[in-house]
Amino acid sequence: MGSEGKTTPKIVRGEGGYVLVDVPHLIDDLPDLPTYPNPLQDNPAYSVVKQYFVDVNDTVAQKIVVHKSSPRGMLFRRAGPHQRVYFESDEVHACIVTCGGLCPGLNTAIGEIVCGLYGMYVVCKVLGIEVSGYRGFYSSNTTNLTQKSVNDIHKRGGTILCTSRGGHDTLKIVDSIEDRGINQVYIIGGDGTQKGASVIFEEIQRRGLKVAVASIPKMIDNDIVVIDQSFGFDTAVEEAQRAISAAHVEAESIENGIGVVKLMGRYSGFIATYATLASRDVDCCLIPGSPFRLEGKGELLEFIEKRLKENGHMVIVVAEGAGQDLTVESMRSVDHQDASGNKLLLDVGLWLSQKIKDHFTRNKKMHINLKYIDPTYMIRAIPRNASDNIYCTLLAHSAIHGAMAGYTGFTVGPVNGRHAYIPFHRITGVQNKVVVTETDRMWARLLSSTNQPSFLSSKDVQDAKKGATDAAVGRGEREAPK
Ligand SMILES: Nc1ncnc2c1ncn2[C@@H]1O[C@H](COP(=O)(O)OP(=O)(O)OP(=O)(O)O)[C@@H](O)[C@H]1O
Ligand SMILES: O=P(O)(O)OC[C@H]1O[C@](O)(CO)[C@@H](O)[C@@H]1O
């Protein structure tokens, strides 16, 4: 596995607090590259739009709520088609790779890169890196992707290219890119994948190759900073509703029924938070950013007892990364990792269910009926919903326009609703989390909707505030405290 990217940030400063966090361009290292008119100007669908091309100086603001005296925040380069492109259509040899865990919408993203390259830029060489993920670069399994071969893949879950963890060997990957004559690399994957993409880009830059590296961020947990939301998240929240509904039906159909649902979210609790808010059937939601304890006054077990007495049933949603401090304590786990070096978490849902059962068996006050539902893989293996389908199309198009315009070493995504190109260093190494204190009001809405206690001690509040500050600094919304 390579190390994280170390590219020097490309910051452009101007008047009135203008700070553009720009992305690299092929001409940074290859200044004499020729340009060509964008073929879209002759495309019957696009040429009718008066202002279809973005202006080279268009930027997107990361911060849209500003105070009189606060910094204006950072800007990112606006994504979209440019008047001039740095590749001739028949020169392009693109490849697509998918890495990390599954996520609804992967196949749409693949299909739309293929169709966008063929349809908008009249490209005819697109290679799929198969079997799988990064290690697929140095195996012989590749497939030619055509509009016909990706025709209806958007209706399927998973990824037609397969995916994997681990196996990132930067030099071997870039050798393979060079040997195959690939000059546009489209990488779809999560935080680990983005780090991998960053080091691939740096090696390509070091070798002085005319190869654009564009990535599409895929985080089902939505734990990516800067961009508004990651693809597949909407679908995941929708699917999570079905599990929550089932838990609710089971719980309310039996005396003192408890439904426990575990949802994905290693470091963040976005799926759990949004699914809870959307369903309105949940009595208690537990996420990584909001610590809780089982025993003691005002703690979880006491709350469960209280809610059962009031309502006769209850539903608990727990994000997979919640309460890991407690599970580790009681399960005396060893620190296991997956092939990519991600920490393997203990099953908090199973652990919590057992703890609740033990508690009620022990104190004999109440007989409970607990049903544990773990829909985690079902949620990420399904096909994307309608809005994620359109979203993936836009992401794919933004990536293609950027690569054709010569930008490289970037990821794409909406920032306050407008698609932007974001350099890898801005999104790797820092995670987006549900902020339980301070400015983000979503968690407060959740507490008010479920009417659950916050379970936070004053130390937890302090830690959460520090976490919120660190996250805001990471997102570039605030300066680091002195
Ligand atoms: N620091 C790194 N440098 C180079 N490659 C990396 C790095 N971290 C991870 N990778 C590679 O990126 C690929 C995907 O990483 P990982 O398995 O962590 O999934 P991910 O992209 O984070 O997706 P998700 O978290 O959504 O499952 C793997 O092939 C892994 O080897
Ligand atoms: O079992 P796998 O494929 O390693 O993936 C599990 C992990 O992938 C994710 O879905 C995405 O990071 C996590 O929520 C989960 O812990």
Ligand SMILES: [Mg+2]
């Ligand atoms: Mg990851």
